[in-house]
Structure formats: C-alpha cells, structure tokens
Amino acid sequence: MDMKELSVLMQQNGIVGAGGAGFPTYAKLNENADTIILNCAECEPLLRLHRQLLEKYAQEIVDTFHLIGEAVGAKEVIIGIKKAYTRTIEALNAVIGVYPEVRLGLLDEVYPAGDEVVLIYEVTGKVVRPGGLPIECGVAVFNVETVYNVYRAMNQQTPVMDKLVSVVAEVEHPMTVRVPIGTSIEETVRLAGGVTTPNPVYFIGGPMMGFIGSGSQPVTKTTNAVLVLPESHYIIQRKRQKVSIDLKRAAACCCQCSMCTDLCPRNRLGHPIQPHLFMRAATCKDVQKPDIFVNTFFCSSCGLCEMYSCFQGLSPRTLMAEYKAGLRSHGLKPPQVVPKPVGEEREYRKVPMERLMARLDLTKYNREAPLDESAVPVRRVKIMLSQHIGAPASPIVKQGDTVTAGQMIAEPAKGLSVGIHASIDGVIKEVSEKYVIIETQEGRAGK
Known part of the structure; x- marks a missing residue:
C-alpha cells in the first residue's frame, strides 16, 4: 500500500x-x-x-x-x-x-x-x-x-468505533476495557466493579496531565484512562486550586530554588523554558525580559514542576498555561529558537516513576489492571464530532435514521479532519454541530 x-x-x-x-x-x-x-x-x-x-x-x-x-x-x-x-x-x-x-x-x-x-x-x-x-x-x-x-x-475493515480505557484506583477490580466510543464515563467505570470511595471524582487521563471530568461525559478517541479518586486526594485538591490564589501564593512563597527548572524535561534538552524565572517575573510583574513570558510556549505541560519538583506546592505549569493561552489569544506565535547543547547532568535529573507515584500518593493504586476486550452492551452513546485536532467532522445523518456499528455518521470536513463512525447499532436520536446521539431499540423502548 x-x-x-x-x-x-x-x-x-x-x-x-x-x-x-x-x-x-x-x-x-x-x-x-x-x-x-x-x-x-x-x-x-x-x-x-x-x-x-x-x-x-x-x-x-x-x-x-x-x-x-x-x-x-x-x-x-x-x-x-x-x-x-x-x-x-x-x-x-x-x-x-x-x-x-x-x-x-x-x-x-x-x-x-x-x-x-x-x-x-x-x-x-x-x-x-x-x-x-x-x-x-x-x-x-x-x-x-x-x-x-x-x-x-x-x-478487518473496522473503523475507529471503540476505545481501550484503563479504569483504576478506587474501584473493586481495576482493569482495561474496550468500550464503544460515546459510552459515558460512569458506565465505563461500572465495568471495573463497584466504586470503593464515597463521592468519587472521575479524573480523566493520566494523573499528571489529565483533568477532572464528570460521569456523564462520553469516552472519545483520546480517552486513555479514568482514575477514580476520593475528593480529598492530593491530585484532586491540586487541580481544584484557583489560579488567582496560585499567583498570590507564588508571590509570597517562591524562594527561587530553581528546582522546577533543574528537573524540567524540556529545559534539560536545551529548550529555553525556565519556570523559576517565569515565577519571579510573573509574581513581580517584571516585564523587563519579555522572553521569559514568550518562552512559556515551549512548556510541554508535563506537570513535573508543580506536582513533583516544587517543595512549596506552587503551580508553575498552571500559571504558564494561563500566560501561554493569553499570548495565543493575542495572535502571538512561538519564536524560532536554537536549543542549547544537552548537558551531561540530564542523566542525573530524571524522575523515577516509583518516586513520582509516591509523591502523588498513588503507590497503593499500582495494581494489575488486566485487559478485557469482551463486548460491552451499551444502549446509548454520545459521539462527539470533534475528537481530534483540526476541523470537526460534518454529520451526514439526521434524527430518526437507523445506523449500524461502523457506519460513517460524519465525514471529514475540509482541511485537517477525519471521519466519525457509529459505535453501536441503533437510531439517531439527536444531531447537533457538536455531537450525535445514538440509542438502541431497547434503549428507546425503556424510556
């Protein structure tokens, strides 16, 4: 081919x-x-x-x-x-x-x-x-x-219509399951047995770069994991902090130890991202060296600086993301920069996964999560039309249409885009600019 x-x-x-x-x-x-x-x-x-x-x-x-x-x-x-x-x-x-x-x-x-x-x-x-x-x-x-x-x-002539998702942490049987795209997070979590904590929080994606989600939101082509965590967990508390408070805490506490920069993976590869200098400039409103702010474009948002490196519990990654978004909203783009040579010290500044899990209070959740690809019966799916970078797919079905799993329901739009397919057999219940809802006959009869 x-x-x-x-x-x-x-x-x-x-x-x-x-x-x-x-x-x-x-x-x-x-x-x-x-x-x-x-x-x-x-x-x-x-x-x-x-x-x-x-x-x-x-x-x-x-x-x-x-x-x-x-x-x-x-x-x-x-x-x-x-x-x-x-x-x-x-x-x-x-x-x-x-x-x-x-x-x-x-x-x-x-x-x-x-x-x-x-x-x-x-x-x-x-x-x-x-x-x-x-x-x-x-x-x-x-x-x-x-x-x-x-x-x-x-x-197999099978389009992308399902997704593997690891469901871990506060569940009875951690596992990796294959579910139809558009299945709700709550329904996906149920496949791993009962939740083992009151008032669970669904954390979508990995603990470092993921986000707090809801049980009603759908699985997409990029949903890799759901961590079920208690409300009091360190990761949840960090994610719920307010940016305005983060900035004030940084102004009061940042001692310029430079640990965030010393352990920054991109900085170690010669990229001009220096979180400690950004923290000082941002909190002091010091714009004498604008490159410090412009260089936030080069942050990968891996989260090491705020979830591991900083002993004060400050949030360089979150604050840099705010500044980066502001620069983009004003039409700025990353400058052309030549990286510095990679230093020998890089080898000694790698963060072991075992220590990271201990710092995040995740070691107790590091259990086997076996792969189970058994068919999962789902009565209703909400399939997003934008599950990728680029233009959302354009729907080619209408309310009341009968569709089968694997059938294209939205074709690639002009530019960077891909097709979207039905993940279950059923009837189109709703079509909007953002999503398509499909229900099985059993699901419709049960209403």
Missing part, C-alpha cells in the same frame, strides 16, 4: 492519535520521515493499556508498523518501550527478527518518557527544536493503539 492509499484509509476510518490531543494520523505520513517510532513508553503512572495491547497483538502491530515504514520510505523503525515491560519485550523479540529495519529502543522507568520530544532524544539522540515538529528532524511518532487501529482498518 502506497502512502496516498494509506492516507485515505486512515482519514476515512477516523484514525487519530489514541491519546493526547488526537492528531489525525494520516497527516503524519511524510516522505521526509527516515525514522518512525512506536511509542510504548506508557508515559503516565498507573496506565497499562499500550503495553497490554502490544503484548497481545505484537505480530499484528509490528507487521502494520513495518508497512507504515515502507509507505513513507523510513530507513529505521524503532519501538520505544520501557525496560520494565519484560513480557511485552519478550512478545516483540519473538516477531521482530524478520524485519531488519525494526529495533527496540529501551527506556528507563522515568517520567515523562512518553513525551515525544523526550522519546525521540532517548532512542535516536536527535533534539527536536523548541516549538518544532518531529518531522523537521526526520522523525514521526505513532501511538501503539493508533497503529493497532490501522491494522483493524486494513485487515
């Missing part, structure tokens, strides 16, 4: 990055990519779905990734995976021998190994310029579940 055919297949089958912001995968296909990397770093604490999926479907995923490499003309195909994932590595070693261009890029158990800029450096030694794209240094990075979705589209 050539690159053009593969691109059409990906766009029509709704394949996007299965985590993060959901960048349409077809747009990553580029003949300038001499290296492609499969990201199995499992960046966030408690998440397991990528290593589980790669272990179970090693042959299918490696075959497909090899084909993607052939389509773009990549000379090197790397699987970035942590050394600790021994069972997955064994499964990979059993199949990669027939592909001479495929190798494993073994990673330490540190955070944030899954940040693509960090991952690229670890397995290739290349530094992506600040604010730049991986393709500028001849690299494209793909998510494990994304590549598995390409396999399904190519070999």
Whole structure:
C-alpha cells in the first residue's frame, strides 16, 4: 500500500492519535520521515493499556508498523518501550527478527518518557527544536493503539468505533476495557466493579496531565484512562486550586530554588523554558525580559514542576498555561529558537516513576489492571464530532435514521479532519454541530 492509499484509509476510518490531543494520523505520513517510532513508553503512572495491547497483538502491530515504514520510505523503525515491560519485550523479540529495519529502543522507568520530544532524544539522540515538529528532524511518532487501529482498518475493515480505557484506583477490580466510543464515563467505570470511595471524582487521563471530568461525559478517541479518586486526594485538591490564589501564593512563597527548572524535561534538552524565572517575573510583574513570558510556549505541560519538583506546592505549569493561552489569544506565535547543547547532568535529573507515584500518593493504586476486550452492551452513546485536532467532522445523518456499528455518521470536513463512525447499532436520536446521539431499540423502548 502506497502512502496516498494509506492516507485515505486512515482519514476515512477516523484514525487519530489514541491519546493526547488526537492528531489525525494520516497527516503524519511524510516522505521526509527516515525514522518512525512506536511509542510504548506508557508515559503516565498507573496506565497499562499500550503495553497490554502490544503484548497481545505484537505480530499484528509490528507487521502494520513495518508497512507504515515502507509507505513513507523510513530507513529505521524503532519501538520505544520501557525496560520494565519484560513480557511485552519478550512478545516483540519473538516477531521482530524478520524485519531488519525494526529495533527496540529501551527506556528507563522515568517520567515523562512518553513525551515525544523526550522519546525521540532517548532512542535516536536527535533534539527536536523548541516549538518544532518531529518531522523537521526526520522523525514521526505513532501511538501503539493508533497503529493497532490501522491494522483493524486494513485487515478487518473496522473503523475507529471503540476505545481501550484503563479504569483504576478506587474501584473493586481495576482493569482495561474496550468500550464503544460515546459510552459515558460512569458506565465505563461500572465495568471495573463497584466504586470503593464515597463521592468519587472521575479524573480523566493520566494523573499528571489529565483533568477532572464528570460521569456523564462520553469516552472519545483520546480517552486513555479514568482514575477514580476520593475528593480529598492530593491530585484532586491540586487541580481544584484557583489560579488567582496560585499567583498570590507564588508571590509570597517562591524562594527561587530553581528546582522546577533543574528537573524540567524540556529545559534539560536545551529548550529555553525556565519556570523559576517565569515565577519571579510573573509574581513581580517584571516585564523587563519579555522572553521569559514568550518562552512559556515551549512548556510541554508535563506537570513535573508543580506536582513533583516544587517543595512549596506552587503551580508553575498552571500559571504558564494561563500566560501561554493569553499570548495565543493575542495572535502571538512561538519564536524560532536554537536549543542549547544537552548537558551531561540530564542523566542525573530524571524522575523515577516509583518516586513520582509516591509523591502523588498513588503507590497503593499500582495494581494489575488486566485487559478485557469482551463486548460491552451499551444502549446509548454520545459521539462527539470533534475528537481530534483540526476541523470537526460534518454529520451526514439526521434524527430518526437507523445506523449500524461502523457506519460513517460524519465525514471529514475540509482541511485537517477525519471521519466519525457509529459505535453501536441503533437510531439517531439527536444531531447537533457538536455531537450525535445514538440509542438502541431497547434503549428507546425503556424510556
């Protein structure tokens, strides 16, 4: 399959990055990519779905990734995976021998190994310029579940209509489940047994970069995990802090120890992001060096500075995100910057995942969460039309239409966009500019 055919297949089958912001995968296909990397770093604490999926479907995923490499003309195909994932590595070693261009890029158990800029450096030694794209240094990075979705589209004619989600923490049976896209978070959590804490809070995504959600919101193509946490948990309390109070606390408490900068993963790669200088300038309203504010564009929002590094419990990441959003709203863009050389000290400033989990009070939740791909009966789904970076898909169904699982219900819009598909058999109950609701006949009869 050539690159053009593969691109059409990906766009029509709704394949996007299965985590993060959901960048349409077809747009990553580029003949300038001499290296492609499969990201199995499992960046966030408690998440397991990528290593589980790669272990179970090693042959299918490696075959497909090899084909993607052939389509773009990549000379090197790397699987970035942590050394600790021994069972997955064994499964990979059993199949990669027939592909001479495929190798494993073994990673330490540190955070944030899954940040693509960090991952690229670890397995290739290349530094992506600040604010730049991986393709500028001849690299494209793909998510494990994304590549598995390409396999399904190519070999099973199955578009993206379901999602693997790890349900962990305060539940009776932590597990990774496959649910139809549009299933409510609450219904997804129920698959892991009863909730084990009163007044649970649903934290969507990883504990470092996720957000507080609600039980009624739907699973999307980028929903990797749901952490069920008590209201009093450290992570929840930090997320609920007010920015205005964060700024005042920083003005009163920041001692300029520079720990936030010393442990910043992007700073260690030579990017000009210096959280401690930002904290001083922002709290003192000192604009004599505007680059300090402009350089917030280069923050990856990994959260280490505020969730791990700062002993005062301050919030550099949150405050920088506010300033970055303000700059963008006024039309500013990141400047062209050349990174500084990577220093030897970087190797000694990596944050071990074990220590991070202890700091976040998550160690007690670090339990097995086995993969269960059993069919999940769902009577109602709310499918968002914008589950990816770019233009929302355009609905091609109307209220009252009968649809089957896998049927396209919204076609790619002009520009960067992908198709959206029905995740269950049923009848279209509602169509809006933002979503499509589908109900099964049983669901409609029960009302």
